[in-house]
Amino acid sequence: MTHCPTIQLRGRPAQVRVEGQAAFDQDPARADANGGANGPAGAAPDLQKLLEKERGELQLARLALESGVERLRRLEAEWAAQAHQQVADLAVAVAAKVLAQEIKAQRFEIDPIVQAALESLPTGGEVVVRMHPADLERSSLARAEGEAASQIRAVADPTVKRAECLIETPHGFVQVDIESHLRALAEALHAPE
Numbered sequence: 001m002t003h004c005p006t007i008q009l010r011g012r013p014a015q016v017r018v019e020g021q022a023a024f025d026q027d028p029a030r031a032d033a034n035g036g037a038n039g040p041a042g043a044a045p046d047l048q049k050l051l052e053k054e055r056g057e058l059q060l061a062r063l064a065l066e067s068g069v070e071r072l073r074r075l076e077a078e079w080a081a082q083a084h085q086q087v088a089d090l091a092v093a094v095a096a097k098v099l100a101q102e103i104k105a106q107r108f109e110i111d112p113i114v115q116a117a118l119e120s121l122p123t124g125g126e127v128v129v130r131m132h133p134a135d136l137e138r139s140s141l142a143r144a145e146g147e148a149a150s151q152i153r154a155v156a157d158p159t160v161k162r163a164e165c166l167i168e169t170p171h172g173f174v175q176v177d178i179e180s181h182l183r184a185l186a187e188a189l190h191a192p193e
Contacts, residue, residue: 088189096182103163110135114165117176118152125170130157
């Protein structure tokens, strides 16, 4: 017994086409390939070409997206490096301003600065520490007695800036200045991690 599909239409149909029963009984994929009920002859190769074309376009789109993502990653790395550089520069500038204010307000100790410089020097021989006259007045070196006074001589030198010192040894000179400390800080902050 064959079944005839029933279709209910509303309104007046403009055109109706009825296919034979054999077309409905066939496999839909085979019907397409053989020009059956689902399409004209040759539709499958056209569909295959269309799919291949779309696959190629999708591959191009994927490559374009991957390239775009890679460019974004490079830009992000560049921006991060620039931001790191700017933050480091800002930190050094702030440190310089704070140091200048602390020095102007005389809220610093000269002895730890001199002591750190002396510890980095080779021992042996007389050492002359030159410092600003106002710093010398505040330094314990000005009041040193005994062996320390015979090894280290403190001298007032108005050409030396506040919170800095110049140390003379038999091996050469060591200058302890704020600019060199700020440069070292900047180099440390700019160094790659």
